[in-house]
Amino acid sequence: MRIALLSDIHANREALSACLDHARASQAEHYVFLGDYVGYGADPDWAVSTIMAYVERGATAIQGNHDAAIFSRRQQMNDTAQTTIEWTRGRLNPTQLEFLQHLPLVVEQGELLFVHANAWAPDRWGYITGPRDAGRSLQATRCRITCCGHVHSPQLYYLSATGKIGEFTPVSGVAVPMPRPRRWVAVIGAVGQPRDGNPAASYAILDDKRHLLTFVRVPYDIDSAARKIGAAGLPLSLAMRLEDGY
Amino acid sequence: MATLWRVTRPDIELPMLMKVPLLRHGESPATIVGFEAEQAIMPRLTGPHVPYFIAAGDFDEPFIVMERIEGSSLKSWLDQLPLPSDEVAALGAKVAVALHDLHRQHVIHLDVKPSNIMLRRTGEAVMIDFGLARHDHLPDLQAEEFHGPIGTGAYISPEQIQEIRSDPRSDLYALGVMMYFFATGERPFGDPDRVREWRRRLYRDPVPPRAYQADLPEWLQEIILRCLEVEPNKRHDTAAQLAFDLQHPDQVQLTARADRLRRPGVLQGWRRRWRKMRTAPPSASPQSCARRLARAPIVMAAVDLGEGMEPLADALRIAAQRILHTSPGARLACVNVLRVSRMRLDEFEDEQGQNRHLQHLAALKAWAHPLPAPAGGVTFHVLEATDPGGALIDYARSNQVDHIVIGARASSSFRRFLGSVSSQVVAEAPCTVTVVRSA
Numbered sequence: 001m002r003i004a005l006l007s008d009i010h011a012n013r014e015a016l017s018a019c020l021d022h023a024r025a026s027q028a029e030h031y032v033f034l035g036d037y038v039g040y041g042a043d044p045d046w047a048v049s050t051i052m053a054y055v056e057r058g059a060t061a062i063q064g065n066h067d068a069a070i071f072s073r074r075q076q077m078n079d080t081a082q083t084t085i086e087w088t089r090g091r092l093n094p095t096q097l098e099f100l101q102h103l104p105l106v107v108e109q110g111e112l113l114f115v116h117a118n119a120w121a122p123d124r125w126g127y128i129t130g131p132r133d134a135g136r137s138l139q140a141t142r143c144r145i146t147c148c149g150h151v152h153s154p155q156l157y158y159l160s161a162t163g164k165i166g167e168f169t170p171v172s173g174v175a176v177p178m179p180r181p182r183r184w185v186a187v188i189g190a191v192g193q194p195r196d197g198n199p200a201a202s203y204a205i206l207d208d209k210r211h212l213l214t215f216v217r218v219p220y221d222i223d224s225a226a227r228k229i230g231a232a233g234l235p236l237s238l239a240m241r242l243e244d245g246y
Numbered sequence: 247m248a249t250l251w252r253v254t255r256p257d258i259e260l261p262m263l264m265k266v267p268l269l270r271h272g273e274s275p276a277t278i279v280g281f282e283a284e285q286a287i288m289p290r291l292t293g294p295h296v297p298y299f300i301a302a303g304d305f306d307e308p309f310i311v312m313e314r315i316e317g318s319s320l321k322s323w324l325d326q327l328p329l330p331s332d333e334v335a336a337l338g339a340k341v342a343v344a345l346h347d348l349h350r351q352h353v354i355h356l357d358v359k360p361s362n363i364m365l366r367r368t369g370e371a372v373m374i375d376f377g378l379a380r381h382d383h384l385p386d387l388q389a390e391e392f393h394g395p396i397g398t399g400a401y402i403s404p405e406q407i408q409e410i411r412s413d414p415r416s417d418l419y420a421l422g423v424m425m426y427f428f429a430t431g432e433r434p435f436g437d438p439d440r441v442r443e444w445r446r447r448l449y450r451d452p453v454p455p456r457a458y459q460a461d462l463p464e465w466l467q468e469i470i471l472r473c474l475e476v477e478p479n480k481r482h483d484t485a486a487q488l489a490f491d492l493q494h495p496d497q498v499q500l501t502a503r504a505d506r507l508r509r510p511g512v513l514q515g516w517r518r519r520w521r522k523m524r525t526a527p528p529s530a531s532p533q534s535c536a537r538r539l540a541r542a543p544i545v546m547a548a549v550d551l552g553e554g555m556e557p558l559a560d561a562l563r564i565a566a567q568r569i570l571h572t573s574p575g576a577r578l579a580c581v582n583v584l585r586v587s588r589m590r591l592d593e594f595e596d597e598q599g600q601n602r603h604l605q606h607l608a609a610l611k612a613w614a615h616p617l618p619a620p621a622g623g624v625t626f627h628v629l630e631a632t633d634p635g636g637a638l639i640d641y642a643r644s645n646q647v648d649h650i651v652i653g654a655r656a657s658s659s660f661r662r663f664l665g666s667v668s669s670q671v672v673a674e675a676p677c678t679v680t681v682v683r684s685a
């Protein structure tokens with residue numbers, strides 16, 4: 001089955017539509033959303049309803065820290081993030097709020113684990129930014145392949161039978177084989193706010209039968225997404241970083 | 247280890263080979279990882295320099311079916327060594343062309359040696375066994391599976407010994423070892439088994455090939471010893487540039503390497519060791535093959551030196567300069583076509599032809615004189631042909647040219663009548679073509 005993996009949408013309508021169009025054209029049969037549907041972007045209402053519609057048709061959706069922040073003040077967020085969370089709260093209707101609140105933190109599907117940040121403490125939102133974090137996450141699950149987001153830069157980690165962990169920065173459009181018995185952590189990168197210097201939206205397609213993972217970069221209408229952030233009165237730095245990809 | 251089977255299928259005419267790894271209990275993990283690498287890399291390669299890929303199994307039932315290349319590997323040549331220099335150069339050029347084709351497809355072979363090279367009936371070298379190869383768009387599984395360097399003792403490059411597997415010039419080093427062996431009958435560093443012994447090549451230069459074969463030409467020693475430089479930056483930038491040198495011995499720039507007859511003393515080795523201890527090891531950042539190749543293209547300027555062509559030749563020089571400016575490792579090949587009639591009638595005409603050839607060569611050098619010398623060097627070639635367009639295209643193809651710069655004459659009745667050389671080149675050339683017009 002070809003599974004489209006989309007993470008960190010951050011209320012970016014233009015980026016999400018472009019990725020969904022691309023996934024459809026690439027014959028994706030199943031959709032997994034890895035969290036952070038809101039925050040930073042100007043279209044939380046559209047983003048959440050779109051994901052709700054996909055979930056109704058069988059897609060899987062995980063809760064991210066920005067989704068959780070709508071309900072809990074426990075998280076330490078930076079000022080910009082906090083500002084947009086406050087703004088977002090007023091833009092969502094009760095059904096949407098309820099949807100976000102009841103999303104699972106982790107979903108296991110055969111040898112696949114879907115989680116927003118990591119497997120060792122999914123509700124603490126620790127980042128996987130290097131091989132050590134990836135190893136820690138792999139130790140916390142029996143699943144062979146972990147798919148997550150949260151970091152906003154696509155990266156692939158793999159643990160060999162000898163216990164060494166390798167890391168690899170994926171190339172868009174190249175199908176990477178993920179052979180057994182190695183174990184893998186795929187950090188998918190962000191649909192709605194990439195931070196690796198490439199402003200194009202990032203998502204991935206996993207063929208779970210042939211064990212092939214293809215990271216994809218999709219150009220989208222950044223100008224409109226940025227303009228709407230300005231028009232909504234959200235911090236302008238959020239619009240600028242979309243254009244830079246940082 | 248793997249078993250090899252000849253296989254057939256009614257709907258496929260190509261002779262086929264099936265490779266099945268032996269995954270017995272206690273089998274070295276190298277077998278499995280090497281097979282995974284082949285399964286991942288072979289389907290992505292195309293062209294005459296690799297066996298045509300037909301099918302592969304999955305991870306539970308591993309196998310690869312590929313084209314069976316007739317004949318045996320270059321290993322079967324070993325009892326005929328040493329070979330004459332021109333044969334070594336011709337063979338080396340074929341292998342370099344094959345390696346350039348792999349590098350262009352983002353693959354570094356990393357185990358170039360006679361047993362991994364075959365020749366097609368049509369003459370092209372075919373690289374086989376991608377068990378140690380690396381695709382720079384895929385994770386490097388080998389690097390994570392082993393502790394210590396991976397390769398074949400006689401051929402492994404210094405940087406592979408230092409566990410760097412991302413430099414396409416490692417393949418040029420191994421090819422240098424092979425050419426040395428084929429030209430002298432001796433391996434430059436023996437055939438050591440232990441990694442400790444492999445490291446010796448980091449510090450000591452090999453005995454110059456001419457110490458074994460006094461009649462080995464200087465240009466071939468220059469090329470072989472350049473391949474065997476410990477520092478990849480001192481080797482040819484690309485396999486295409488190496489092939490170019492092997493195909494044009496008269497254009498090889500000779501340095502101190504060429505006439506060396508003894509290897510430098512032990513002192514040099516200690517000096518290198520000392521320097522090595524004081525400098526940081528080379529960075530292991532994966533360098534994209536494509537980026538490295540793009541830095542060092544072979545640029546061909548097709549210069550027309552006919553009468554009244556000066557403005558166009560000037561415009562061409564400016565265009566060439568711009569291209570060289572953006573590619574720091576470029577090599578410039580200045581080419582001019584001398585149109586000849588189909589047959590020479592008598593000796594007088596032959597001598598005239600000689601003179602014209604030299605005259606054109608001189609004019610070509612004068613044309614290139616104002617250009618800054620590119621790092622990859624400048625060479626000059628006067629091609630004698632009845633069909634200029636065809637000759638330029640053949641030249642570009644057989645020399646792995648990346649970019650042709652050519653002038654287009656202004657529209658004229660002459661051109662309408664004869665057809666345009668530049669438009670033929672644009673239509674048929676195997677690479678990028680820039681067409682220049684004068685103001």
